[in-house]
Amino acid sequence: MAEPAKRHDRIFVANRGEIxxxxxxxAHAMGMETVLGVSAADRDGRGARTAGRAVVLGPAPARDSYxxxxxxxxxxxxxxxxxxxxxxxxxxxxxxxAEMCASEGIAFVGPTPESIRRVxxxxxxxxxxxxxxxxxxxxxxxxxxxxxxxxxxxxxxxPVITKASAGGGGRGMAVAHRPEELAEAFDxxxxxxxxxFGDGTLFIERYVEVARHLEVxxxxxxxxxVVHFGERDCSIQRRYQKMLEEAPAxxxxxxxRERLHMxxxxxxxxxxxxxxxxxxxxxxxxxxxxxxxxxxxRIQVEHPVSEMISGTDxxxxxxxxxxxxxxxxxxxxxxxxxxxxxxxxxxxxxxxxFMPSPGRITRWEPPAGPGIRVDSAMEAGxxxxxxxxxxxxxxxxxxxxxxxxxxxxxxxLDNFRVEGIATNIPLLRFIVAxxxxxxxxxxxxxxxxxxxxxxxxxxx
Amino acid sequence: xxxxxxxxxxxxVTLFQESGWREMHLQAEGVELxxxxxxxxxxxxxxLAATVAAPSSATAxxxxxxxxxxxxxxxxxxxxxxxxxxxxCVVVRAPSLGTFYRAPKPGAPAFCxxxxxxxxxxxxxxxxxxxxxxxxxxxxxxxxREICVNDxxxxxxxxxxxxxxxxx
Numbered sequence: 001m002a003e004p005a006k007r008h009d010r011i012f013v014a015n016r017g018e019i020x021x022x023x024x025x026x027a028h029a030m031g032m033e034t035v036l037g038v039s040a041a042d043r044d045g046r047g048a049r050t051a052g053r054a055v056v057l058g059p060a061p062a063r064d065s066y067x068x069x070x071x072x073x074x075x076x077x078x079x080x081x082x083x084x085x086x087x088x089x090x091x092x093x094x095x096x097x098a099e100m101c102a103s104e105g106i107a108f109v110g111p112t113p114e115s116i117r118r119v120x121x122x123x124x125x126x127x128x129x130x131x132x133x134x135x136x137x138x139x140x141x142x143x144x145x146x147x148x149x150x151x152x153x154x155x156x157x158x159p160v161i162t163k164a165s166a167g168g169g170g171r172g173m174a175v176a177h178r179p180e181e182l183a184e185a186f187d188x189x190x191x192x193x194x195x196x197f198g199d200g201t202l203f204i205e206r207y208v209e210v211a212r213h214l215e216v217x218x219x220x221x222x223x224x225x226v227v228h229f230g231e232r233d234c235s236i237q238r239r240y241q242k243m244l245e246e247a248p249a250x251x252x253x254x255x256x257r258e259r260l261h262m263x264x265x266x267x268x269x270x271x272x273x274x275x276x277x278x279x280x281x282x283x284x285x286x287x288x289x290x291x292x293x294x295x296x297x298r299i300q301v302e303h304p305v306s307e308m309i310s311g312t313d314x315x316x317x318x319x320x321x322x323x324x325x326x327x328x329x330x331x332x333x334x335x336x337x338x339x340x341x342x343x344x345x346x347x348x349x350x351x352x353x354f355m356p357s358p359g360r361i362t363r364w365e366p367p368a369g370p371g372i373r374v375d376s377a378m379e380a381g382x383x384x385x386x387x388x389x390x391x392x393x394x395x396x397x398x399x400x401x402x403x404x405x406x407x408x409x410x411x412x413l414d415n416f417r418v419e420g421i422a423t424n425i426p427l428l429r430f431i432v433a434x435x436x437x438x439x440x441x442x443x444x445x446x447x448x449x450x451x452x453x454x455x456x457x458x459x460x
Numbered sequence: 461x462x463x464x465x466x467x468x469x470x471x472x473v474t475l476f477q478e479s480g481w482r483e484m485h486l487q488a489e490g491v492e493l494x495x496x497x498x499x500x501x502x503x504x505x506x507x508l509a510a511t512v513a514a515p516s517s518a519t520a521x522x523x524x525x526x527x528x529x530x531x532x533x534x535x536x537x538x539x540x541x542x543x544x545x546x547x548x549c550v551v552v553r554a555p556s557l558g559t560f561y562r563a564p565k566p567g568a569p570a571f572c573x574x575x576x577x578x579x580x581x582x583x584x585x586x587x588x589x590x591x592x593x594x595x596x597x598x599x600x601x602x603x604x605r606e607i608c609v610n611d612x613x614x615x616x617x618x619x620x621x622x623x624x625x626x627x628x
Contacts, residue, residue, distance in 0.1 A: 037557075040618060041474070044467070056616040058556045060474055065617070070590040071557050078559065078614035100590070360468060383471055387478075 008033055009323045012076035012106070013051065014097070015087025016066060018394060019299070020047040021377040023085040026315040032323070035079045037072055039065035041385040046377045055079060060387050066090045073100040083107040083322050085315075089389065092298040093120055109322040110275050111297045112222070118271060119295035123165045123203055129292040132270045134263045136292040137282070139205035146186045150179045152204055161207040162186060164193035164200075168294060170240030171196040175207050208291060211282040213237065213444050214249050215296075216264035217306040219317065219329065222274030227329045228261045229306040229314065230336055235444050236431065238354070243424070243447065244431060245302035246341040247309050250402050250440050251285055260290055268295070276303070276318050282444075301344065301394065304375060308340035308398040338398055339405040343413070343432075345376075345393040347384045349422035351459055358386035362420035367412040371398045371405075384421055392423070406438055430455045469493065545623050550600040552622040554615040558587035558594070562611045570611075572622075577603045584622050587615065602626035 010033040013023045024034045024047060036051035041060035048054035055075050058065035065071065069091050076084050084106050086092035095113040102108065110116070119125045129136055140152045142165060153160045153176070162185065164172030172193030174185035186202070194200035217229040233249035234242045252260065264279035278300050280293040303314050312334065320326040348354040361382050366374040376393030378384070384392055397412055399405040413429045431437055431451060476484050476495045486493040545551060554560070562570040562585050571583045578584070578598040586593045606623040609615055 041471070055557060055614075056618060058617045061478065064556070068556075070592065074559070074589045075557050075614070383467065385471065386475060 009083060009319075010035065010052075010079070010081045011109075011319065012037065012072070012079065012081035012084040013047075013087070014066070014072045014076075014084055015090055015092070016042050016045070016047060016377075016388065017391070018375045018377050019087040019301075021050060022315055022375055023087060023319075024051050026313065027085075027319055030316060030319060030325075032319065035076070035081055037066075037075050039387070041383075041387055045382065046379060053079060060385065062090065062387060066388075069094060069097040069100055072097065073104055073106070076101070076106055077104050081106060083109055083319070085109040085319065085322075086298065088298050088301055093296070095120070107322045107324075109318050111220075111277065112274055115271055115273055116297045119277070119297050121165055122163060122168075122294055123201070125295050126203075126292070128270065129267055132267045134267050134292045135290060137206040137208060140203045142201050143204055146183050149182055149186050149202075149204055153179065153182055156204060156206050159207040159209060160204050162189045162202050162204055164189070164197055165203055166193065166197035166199035166201060168296075169196075172200075172202060173240065208282045208284055209445075210286060210443050211235075211284055212249070212251060212442070213242075213280065213293075214252075214260065214283045214290065215278050215280040215300075216261055217300075217303065217314070218264050218268045218273065218277050218279060219314070220268055220273035220275065220277070221321065221326070221329050222272060224269065224272050225329045226265050226269040226273055227331045227334060228265050229310045229312060229334060231257065231260055232302055232305055234302060235442050236437075236447050237444055238447050238452070242302065242344065243346075244341065244343045244428070245305055246339065246402070246405070247305040248336065248339065249283075250339070251283070253288070256288055256290070263290070263292070267292070275321055276300075276314055301391070302342050304373065304394060304396045305340040305342045308373070308396060309336045309338055310334055311337065338400050339402040340396060340398045341402075341405050341409050342394050342396045343409065343428045344391050344424075345395060345416070345418075345428070346424050347390040347392050347421050348424055350424050350427040350455065352422075354424075355422075356386065356390045357422035358384045358390070359421045360384075361392075361418065363417055365415075365417040366393065367395070367415040369412075371408055372396075372412050373398070392418075402440070403438075406432060427455055430458065545605075546625075548602075548626050549605060550602070550624045550626060551620045552584060552596060552598060552624060554587060554617055554619045554621055555594060555596065556587065556589060557614070557616050558589040560609045560611065560613050560615045560621065561586040561588060561593075562607070572604050572607075574604050574607060578624060596621065598622070598624055600624050600626050 011027045013020050013036045027034045034051045036047050036054045037057045038048050038054050039060050040056055043056050057071045084101050091097040093116055095116040098108040098113040098116055138156050143149045159175055159177045162174045172189045174189045176182035176185055189202055190200040212235040214231055214233055216231045220226040230247055231249050232245050232247045234245040236244040267279055268277055276299045278296040281290040282293055283290045307314055347357045349357050364378055364380040373396040374393055378392050395412055397405050397408040399408050410432050416425055436442055482497050484495040571585055579601045580599050582598045583595050584598055585596050602624045605625040608620045
């Protein structure tokens, strides 16, 4: 490590879009050099122009470029990088990437491969939560057959939900209210899970019907110190994909909030977790109970709302920890202020059943002003390629109160001008204007069962 | 002539290659585009403006607007390096990022030298990605006109490695 070329930290960014640009800018602000690995579709993008250097890994499809750990690590080694930021999605939670980095002497900006494995497998994560005494819904171990599933579901009580042990994102998840529904859904869920994750192992959990999705932002130093940066409410989802996130979760009493934070910190503290992670929970507001769901071993899309209320740049914190320049973590230093909301701007047409809308952006005028932040790698003239996730920007607002944050968000959305492609901005405006949202009377089912039908009616 | 940037056409061609479609016909802003995966396909009617045929052979010359042959994953007609070589030349490009090796092992003779005759099957170099080696072949008959990369250098996906001058 004494070679002159490695005197400075040089970060390889193994991602694209807004999070790649975010990591590049954070590294530059800390005096680090950057190299971005891109696909052929992204060689002229803002990320490639902003990074100190961009190298083309492979052709446009992610499976031939962004999803090839060996190309990513080879590029990082060949360009003299000392650390690698995986962003979210793509290879971020693949233990092989963290392992290859370790064997090449590159600091992985994330947890250890062992931690990624332990929390990445949902059954193993449930076992971890059980040992740590964290509450969760009653559930099964791996279930192999429909008959077994029906027998177990009878013991747990309906409704139940099937989940893939190997993955998330809604794939392999099916809700059943009766044995016949479970019989119908089970085999298909196995197939979906096997296709998506290469592993069709399912388990069954009791399904909490009226729930909110809450999560706690955690950060560990890797040697046992673990702190939290508050919780987020991410209940507004479509097909298990989050669309709007806020912090703090206004639904919680201070007492429950503290118990929730404690549960998350205890859980990740029990494995000496390193770097940023999130513990997700379901919360039943009628009984004031929360249930452990899963751990995400990466920085998340919605991390900015936690940054806004804590005044902390989590990505810089990630880089500082990985490059050995971080100070000690102390919960007493982390203070919270005000309320923040993030909405995901996606290139999908809500009027056409959320059809992806790739193409060239002809006009790009994001809102700006006090308490308004936009994380995006887009610009006028940029191409939204059809190969990747369709999120093109995150709009984040921060204000003294939830009320004021909603007002600020509403005005900011009104001033967000995008032309050339269809986006979900009209739908986001409709959400923000809805009385249920302002009253915070929502659940994870609200968007699909209440809001979308009302939105479709309003569109005539 | 056209108000559509070449990058858009490039993206459309890539999309088309990825798709299960056999043909695509697009007319917009002074451009009419006809892509087909059938090398003998005919443009459906008289073109209005610029026409891009999609030849099935990688060496066929493109029409007015630079476009990739619809059947070849690498797109030689699109890069400046390819555009600068004579018509009878073929550019051999890197199949992925990796380290470029001209010889099977250190100290061994190189697979090829400038001026050497090659056929489609001739090995030209190795591309190494994390200790895994991929052989790159000439893909055309002719002689090596240029070697674009030094031994042991990192190459990026699609980077020109060799220029082969064909006999035909």
